[in-house]
Each structure stands twice: as structure tokens, then as C-alpha cells.
Amino acid sequence: MRMTDMRLSDNRGLSNACMQSRMDGVPVIVLFVISPQDYIAHDRGARKIDFTLRNLRLLKERLADLDIPLHAVSFTPRKKIPEKVLALVNSFGCKRIYANIEYEVDELRRDTELCKLARPLGIQVNLRHNKSIIEPGVLYAPSSGKAYAVYSPYRKLWLKTANANLAHYLEAPKHPNANEPSVRESSTFGHLFATEIPTSISGFELDNTDKAKMAEIWPEGEERAREILLRFLSTKARSTQLGAVDPLAPGAQDVLKHNRIVKYGDDRDRADKDTTSRLSPYLSSGVISARELLRTTMELFNMKTINGEGDTGASRWIQEVIWRDFYTDVLASFPRVSMGRPFLEKYSTVVWENHQAPQDPNSAGKPNSDADGLMRWKLGKTGVPVVDAAMRCINEMGWVHNRLRMIVAMYLCKHLMIDWKVGERYFMEKLIDGDLASNNGGWQWSASTGVDPCPYFRIFNPHSQSTKADPSGDFIRHWVPELKLVRGPDLHNPSHSVVDKLGYPRPVIEHKEGRERAMRRFKNPGEA
Numbered sequence: 230m231r232m233t234d235m236r237l238s239d240n241r242g243l244s245n246a247c248m249q250s251r252m253d254g255v256p257v258i259v260l261f262v263i264s265p266q267d268y269i270a271h272d273r274g275a276r277k278i279d280f281t282l283r284n285l286r287l288l289k290e291r292l293a294d295l296d297i298p299l300h301a302v303s304f305t306p307r308k309k310i311p312e313k314v315l316a317l318v319n320s321f322g323c324k325r326i327y328a329n330i331e332y333e334v335d336e337l338r339r340d341t342e343l344c345k346l347a348r349p350l351g352i353q354v355n356l357r358h359n360k361s362i363i364e365p366g367v368l369y370a371p372s373s374g375k376a377y378a379v380y381s382p383y384r385k386l387w388l389k390t391a392n393a394n395l396a397h398y399l400e401a402p403k404h405p406n407a408n409e410p411s412v413r414e415s416s417t418f419g420h421l422f423a424t425e426i427p428t429s430i431s432g433f434e435l436d437n438t439d440k441a442k443m444a445e446i447w448p449e450g451e452e453r454a455r456e457i458l459l460r461f462l463s464t465k466a467r468s469t470q471l472g473a474v475d476p477l478a479p480g481a482q483d484v485l486k487h488n489r490i491v492k493y494g495d496d497r498d499r500a501d502k503d504t505t506s507r508l509s510p511y512l513s514s515g516v517i518s519a520r521e522l523l524r525t526t527m528e529l530f531n532m533k534t535i536n537g538e539g540d541t542g543a544s545r546w547i548q549e550v551i552w553r554d555f556y557t558d559v560l561a562s563f564p565r566v567s568m569g570r571p572f573l574e575k576y577s578t579v580v581w582e583n584h585q586a587p588q589d590p591n592s593a594g595k596p597n598s599d600a601d602g603l604m605r606w607k608l609g610k611t612g613v614p615v616v617d618a619a620m621r622c623i624n625e626m627g628w629v630h631n632r633l634r635m636i637v638a639m640y641l642c643k644h645l646m647i648d649w650k651v652g653e654r655y656f657m658e659k660l661i662d663g664d665l666a667s668n669n670g671g672w673q674w675s676a677s678t679g680v681d682p683c684p685y686f687r688i689f690n691p692h693s694q695s696t697k698a699d700p701s702g703d704f705i706r707h708w709v710p711e712l713k714l715v716r717g718p719d720l721h722n723p724s725h726s727v728v729d730k731l732g733y734p735r736p737v738i739e740h741k742e743g744r745e746r747a748m749r750r751f752k753n754p755g756e757a
């Protein structure tokens with residue numbers, strides 16, 4: 230079981246292992262490998278690791294109810310993981326390994342090595358696609374024969390392919406069943422039930438306040454993820470059993486009218502309302518599957534096929550879920566994006582402020598603009614209210630609305646001209662939903678270096694973006710209390726005299742100045 234598989238239901242690797250064990254009459258043992266070196270190499274954040282460990286502890290209990298032991302081990306160095314896993318598996322006398330595929334380069338190399346070393350030992354390795362609804366490699370552009378680098382045609386073919394074979398793409402694999410024979414009392418494996426899942430991993434500890442806060446905002450477990458899904462799909466889901474809603478049934482219109490997904494089409498870019506599902510932490514750790522999201526949505530809306538082309542809230546939401554598959558496909562098909570390189574190589578020489586020689590710290594002049602700007606961006610003190618509110622929200626909650634992620638990412642790469650990789654890393658450190666494929670996709674979109682990116686000359690004006698994302702101003706006033714008394718349009722771009730009075734910083738850089746510098750640097754990569 231991997232960091233992206235934190236569930237029992239709808240889990241192909243686990244389900245297949247249980248079915249095979251039944252046929253072979255041998256027990257199943259679930260193995261989780263903790264690899265701190267991988268966490269460092271992949272910028273895994275302490276919050277995400279804590280979320281994984283919380284889910285893992287719950288999974289261990291649920292698996293124990295099925296008489297399946299979950300054994301967690303920590304292995305270093307990471308290069309030796311295949312060897313060490315096989316030695317352990319051999320010591321258990323296991324002949325088959327089942328796992329779900331992780332598409333990052335290092336992980337694919339690790340699994341290739343595992344397969345290579347397993348064969349001479351007579352151990353069969355079975356790897357399953359489980360993260361995406363349509364797995365990477367299935368869809369490619371007919372004209373080039375390559376993976377898609379543009380979203381719309383990918384989405385069109387995605388919908389056609391999925392709808393042509395719904396049973397294959399959406400079907401939930403069988404839920405794991407109890408171990409036969411039971412291993413709980415067995416002298417060989419019984420001790421595995423006693424393996425403790427650590428509460429933290431050295432080097433990735435959260436302080437107690439953050440740990441408690443994350444546990445409160447993002448509770449672990451499949452049941453909670455399902456509740457959050459139902460809360461998004463229907464306000465009544467908490468009190469009623471949600472099954473398929475026949476739109477003509479009494480009360481059905483009420484359910485459909487009040488659920489948030491219906492308003493998603495109009496409201497999804499509003500950060501001052503609770504408009505989106507907030508399921509990303511659960512999806513990125515695999516606590517719930519994307520298949521389950523679609524199955525449940527289709528049931529509610531009585532969809533016979535996946536409708537991801539219309540303007541309705543449900544269609545729009547489905548399109549977002551398809552973005553997740555798209556970025557995973559990109560990561561698997563163009564490995565350079567997970568190696569810190571831009572997808573559009575022509576931008577690899579763009580001059581970033583943080584690549585310039587650092588200023589002499591003893592000089593009395595202006596502080597190094599990069600270090601100062603970056604620090605202010607991280608702390609939410611850039612002097613641009615929407616950027617600061619969003620960054621404080623990330624720092625506090627480990628999550629922020631998609632539109633605000635785009636605004637702060639573009640502000641860092643374009644206005645501050647700081648390399649997108651610096652922002653990408655900071656997001657991974659702070660986000661509870663950190664996912665290499667989506668995070669890299671989002672950052673490279675904002676930096677204009679990625680697949681289907683925002684063109685470099687379309688630089689968001691953060692002030693006008695702010696009025697669209699937070700028209701009521703409630704979001705800014707909540708996260709930037711210095712501005713809580715400011716009303717009206719001033720809130721989005723307060724004057725120097727107002728901010729000086731309120732003790733709020735003036736902007737690091739004015740929009741016009743930042744925009745012009747970014748346009749110059751992107752137009753002529755390599756020139757400062």
C-alpha cells in the first residue's frame with residue numbers, strides 16, 4: 230500500500246490481492262514502506278505526511294477487523310527499497326506482490342527495479358492503475374501519436390473513451406474480504422498486528438498546535454471523505470440516505486436546488502463562499518477514489534453517461550476532475566516535468582530574480598528584492614490583499630481555493646519574477662493536498678511554461694482578479710484583519726495613505742512595473 234492508496238474500498242491493488250489470496254488459499258499481508266529519503270527528495274510536507282499516518286492508523290484498525298495485518302517498516306537508503314522489500318516478502322514466504330502504480334519518475338524506476346529483482350526469486354509483481362479514471366498512456370493525440378499537451382481535446386477524447394466503456398472505467402473493484410485462513414492467531418504472522426504506526430516521522434514533525442488543527446479541519450478516513458462528498462452534492466445528505474435522485478420524485482427538486490454542485494457552474498471561482506468540494510486532500514492521498522466521485526454524481530443526477538461538456542454545475546465539476554487525470558497523464562508521459570524542468574523548454578533560460586547573484590548582506594542598500602519579496606509572499610505580507618489573504622489561508626489551513634492558487638502563483642512568477650519551482654516547493658511544504666502532478670501542472674500553467682499554459686502576456690492583474698474572486702471582500706477581511714474595516718473597492722487595492730494608517734504593508738512591486746519586467750523577460754528568455 231502506498232501514500233496515494235489510503236483506502237480499503239475501490240482499491241484495485243488491494244482488491245486483486247484479496248481475490249487472488251482466496252483462490253490460492255493463502256493470507257494477505259499489507260505492507261507500507263516509510264521512506265524518509267523519498268519524502269525529502271519529493272518535497273513531501275509534514276502536514277501531508279501526518280495526514281497519511283493518521284489514515285494509515287485507521288486503515289490498520291479496519292484491516293485488523295478483516296484479519297489482515299498491516300505492517301509498516303521504514304527503509305533507508307531509498308535505492309535499497311526494492312531489495313529490502315523483497316527480502317521481507319521472502320521471509321513471509323509470499324509469492325505475489327500487488328501494488329498500485331505511482332507515476333513519478335523515481336517511483337516508476339523503483340518499481341521497475343522491484344520487478345527485475347523479483348523475477349529470479351520466483352515472486353510475481355502485479356502493478357495496477359488506480360489513481361486516475363483513465364490511466365496514463367491510453368489517450369493520445371491522433372495527429373502526433375503523442376500524449377496530449379492541450380486540455381480540451383484531451384477532455385473530449387476522455388469523455389468519449391470513458392462513456393464507451395463505463396463499466397471498465399467506473400466499476401469499483403470488489404471490497405477486500407476477511408483473510409482466509411485467518412492470520413490473527415497464527416504464530417508466523419500474528420505479531421504483525423502489533424506493529425505500531427508511528428505518530429510522526431523524524432524530520433517531518435508538526436508542532437502540536439498545527440497537528441491538532443489539521444486533524445480538526447481535515448479528519449482522516451474514508452467515511453469522512455464520503456461525508457464531505459455528500460455534503461458537496463447535497464445539503465440534505467447528512468440527514469437522509471442519499472441514493473439516486475429521480476428528478477420527478479417528491480422532494481427531489483429540493484435536494485437538487487440546494488446542493489452546492491448545482492451552483493458550481495456559476496460560483497466555482499468565488500473564494501468568499503464555500504463553493505467547491507474541498508475533497509483534494511482526500512483524493513491526493515487516495516482516501517476516496519475519483520471513480521467514486523463520478524459514480525455518486527451520476528447517480529444523483531440520473532446520468533446514464535458522464536456529462537462533462539455542458540455548462541451545468543455537475544458538468545463543470547466533472548471537468549475539474551478530468552483536469553486531475555490530464556495532469557497525471559502529463560506527468561507520466563513527459564517525465565521532464567517531474568524533474569524540475571519546464572514543459573516548454575524555450576522558457577528554461579528565463580531570468581528569474583532568485584537566480585541573480587545575491588546582494589552583499591553587509592551593503593546598506595535595498596534588501597535583495599528576491600529574498601525580501603519571497604519572504605513577504607510566504608508570510609502573506611506582499612501588500613496585495615488577495616495574495617496575502619490566500620497565502621495566510623494556505624499557511625493556516627494547508628489548503629486554498631483554486632482561483633487563489635492561480636493568483637498567488639502568477640504573482641510570484643510574474644510580478645516578483647521568482648522561479649515557479651520555488652513556489653511549487655513551498656506549496657508542497659504547506660499543502661495538505663500536495664500532489665506532484667496537479668501542483669506542477671498548476672505552477673507551470675501560471676508560469677506560462679507548462680502544458681496548455683496561460684500565455685506569458687496574459688498576466689493577471691491581482692486587484693481586478695481580487696474583485697472577481699472575492700466580491701464581498703469577506704475572504705480578505707477574514708484573513709487580513711489589518712483591513713477588516715476597509716469597505717468597497719478600496720479593499721482590493723488600498724491606497725498608500727490607508728495602508729500606512731492601518732499598519733498594512735505597501736506593495737512589494739506595483740502591477741505595471743512587475744508586468745513590464747515579466748513581459749520583457751519572457752519575450753527574450755536569457756535577457757534580464
Ligand code: FAD
Pocket residue numbers: 505506507508509510512513549550551552553556629630631632634635638656660662663664665667668669670671672675
Ligand atoms: P473542486 O473544485 O471541488 O474540484 C474537485 C477535484 O478536481 C479536486 O479535488 C481536484 O482533485 C480536481 N481538480 C480541481 N481543479 C483542478 C486543477 N486545476 N488541476 C488538477 N485537478 C483539479 N490540486 C491538488 O490536488 N494538489 C496540489 O498540490 C495542487 N496544487 C496546485 C497548485 C497551483 C498553482 C494551482 C493553480 C492548482 C493546484 N491544484 C492542486 C489544483 C486545484 O487548485 C485543487 O485541486 C483544488 O483547489 C482543490 O479544491 P477542491 O477539492 O475544493 O476542488
